Amino acid sequence: MRNRATLVVSIAVIGALSLTACGSRGGSKTSGGDSAGGTTTVTIGVDAPLTGDLSALGLGIKNSVDLAINQANANNEVPGVKFKIQALDDTAKPAPGQQNATQLVADKSVLGVVGPLNSSVAQSMQQIFNDAHLTEISPANTGVALTQGEAWASGKKVRPFASYFRTATTDAVQGPFAAQYLVNTAAKKKVFLIDDQKTYGAGLAATFKGEYTKLGGTIVGEEHVNPDDRDFSAIVTKVKASGADAVYYGGEYPAAGPLSLQLKDAGANIPLMGGDGIQSGDFIKLNAKSQGDLATAVGLPVESLPSAAKFIADYKAAAYKDAYETYGGYSYDSARAIILGVKAVVQANNGKLPSDARAKVVEAVQAVSFDGVTGKVSFDEYGDTTNKQLTVYKVDGGKWAVEKSGTFVAS
Amino acid sequence: MNELPQQLANGLILGALYGLVAIGYTMVYGIVQLINFAHGEIFMVGGFGALTAYLALPGGTTMWLAIPLMLVAGILVSVLVAVAAERFAYRPLRTAPRLAPLITAIGLSIGLQQLVFSFYPDAKKARVFPKIPGDPFSLGNVAIQRSDLFLIIAAPLCMLVLGWFVTKTRSGRAMQATSQDPDTAKLMGIDTDKIIVMAFAIGAAFAAVAAVAYGLRTGQVDFRMGFVLGLKAFTAAVLGGIGNIYGAMLGGLVLGLAEGLATAYIQHIPGMHLFGGGAWKDVWAFVLLIVVLLVRPQGLLGERVADRA
Secondary structure (H helix, E strand, O other): OHHHHHHHHHHHHHHHHHOOOOOOOOOOOOOOOOOOOOOEEEEEEEEEOOOOOOHHHHHHHHHHHHHHHHHHHHOOOOOOEEEEEEEEEOOOOHHHHHHHHHHHHHOOOEEEEEOOOOHHHHHHHHHHHHHOOOEEEEOOOOOOHHHHOOOHHHOOOOOOOOOEEEOOOOHHHHHHHHHHHHHHHOOOOEEEEEEOOOHHHHHHHHHHHHHHHHOOOEEEEEEEOOOOOOOOHHHHHHHHHHOOOEEEEEOOHHHHHHHHHHHHHOOOOOOEEEOOOOOOHHHHHOOOOOOOOEEEEEOOOHHHOHHHHHHHHHHHHOOOOOOOOOOHHHHHHHHHHHHHHHHHHHHHOOOOOOOOHHHHHHHHHHOOEEEEOOEEEEEOOOOOEOOOEEEEEEEEOOEEEEEEEEEOOOO | OOOHHHHHHHHHHHHHHHHHHHHHHHHHHHHHOOOOOOHHHHHHHHHHHHHHHHHHOOOOOOHHHHHHHHHHHHHHHHHHHHHHHHHHHHHHHOOOOOHHHHHHHHHHHHHHHHHHHHHOOOOOOOEEOOOOOOOOEEEOOEEEOHHHHHHHHHHHHHHHHHHHHHHHOHHHHHHHHHHHOHHHHHHOOOOHHHHHHHHHHHHHHHHHHHHHHHHHHHOEEOOOHHHHHHHHHHHHHHHHOOOOHHHHHHHHHHHHHHHHHHHHHHHHOOOOHHHOOHHHHHHHHHHHHHHHHHHOOOOOOOOOOOOOO
């Protein structure tokens, strides 16, 4: 009888094991000061991953904000106000991000925060900033629910937090932008749709499908994979049998790489297209046959923008140790939006900061409109940027090359 | 285009992979009644052993030469890890309560994953595994990829060798004897310790062969790859009748077919369109397991054995 019991226990243990998840570590740092003598000091907070895998992007964000602040001080942009930066490291994890938010709220001189990089981290900070009426502008978050509420996909858009803004475009336009590219530019009329059932992937696939069918394309088949799957033979066979001339994949590169490879290995020579979750060098590394695969990414490579020429030159002149990376231009514009918000508040109050400066800055930022590095900067009623620029990248010779940039226009 | 023949081929190839890994579970269980949860990681380190051999070869080596060398390296690493695990983790616990080695196995599984994650260069992300270049072969409207040919040849070969070993050699007969009654086998002069090590080693070697096949198929290896596959292979072993080597292979094939066919056809059954496709394939695999165990609690080829006193 004991053997049978062992087997039952073993199976129960398997069940428990497959449900385990990893925890995460926290970490915090000490804070800075606040005011000075004749002038008022206004702090602009930065929250981004400054260490770890994503630190390259995070340091680019921090440096770009620093540049905007130094220039505002040098030009005496807001008379009587000196700006200073307070950058905290969230290690790309929600828990440290939450601690940083609490710390920034506690420092009364902080009137605005730029960051974070990750949508998951933003979720843990929004409530804290909103309760303190502290402006938060993310240069990189693409999760739609952050500005439009959890039920955005079903058309019930509700802005959950009035103090949260972003200069990055959302996932809600990535899918449709890809659909427009496939129909209008690449003339692919039959697409097989696959997603990994996660928030990001399923959302992309859903928004893609709506636009693609509206444009007259046919979805010849739909499939879902588990994020940990690496063997896609059954799905590849279905794709081949469906006669699709492209695959759209909502998800990330660890599964998209092998999926694309197995597709081509099976003799289906059709491109796989996805969102910025697959627009990574690792996608190409894991996939020897990635030539011709496509991905959308939010924003434009700033090098291609005439409005960014001065920013790039100034950044170079400032001799920062790290590059401005993908989100540099968007971070600079986020910082400018806060600075101009503070400026409007001070001017409306006879050159002094009012006692409820934070709440006033939120209102002022909601109303800003200026020509920034990345183009026109202003926010709609959800706090989303009104400037919906995206880029389609194509794998060419082992690199992601810019295939087509554009501004999203709903069809 | 009729996809049934191709889906059957997909299922059988995937099933053969499960079967090769399942043999390790079944042999160890048959002899020491231990579910070696670290077996998925034995499979994983075999994959990394093979990758190391490939990286050590000069660039442009033909796959005809590379694959045998990768196999040897993978088998070597897997067998070493498995034998060491048996010697240092399981043997001291052989007389301990049943749960102790089970918990040890789980610890070992996590430990091996973390070792590879921390110390193998760049193993924090998936590592690229070579593929056999060339277009797939076509048999009618079934396309067989070159990378899968390896498995199509290796799996039956492994089974033949194992069958011959267990039934025709002295060691194999000693193994059967140990499995039936270790105490009496010891009295008859069989070195049961050696037999147990042998069972671990054979299972590990087969897992390494499976790992090379997996790498060739998916084009990558990563430190987590043994976890889900290990659970699947264990399921296959139970499905076929735990302790029975042919059952392990049969269970693997049935499981692979079930996954492939569930992905392809369940959603076309009227009223079932919500429960089909790739997302549900694991669910159907386990539904199949439950149904089989309800009808035949001992598994497909398992025998009803009276519990030893």
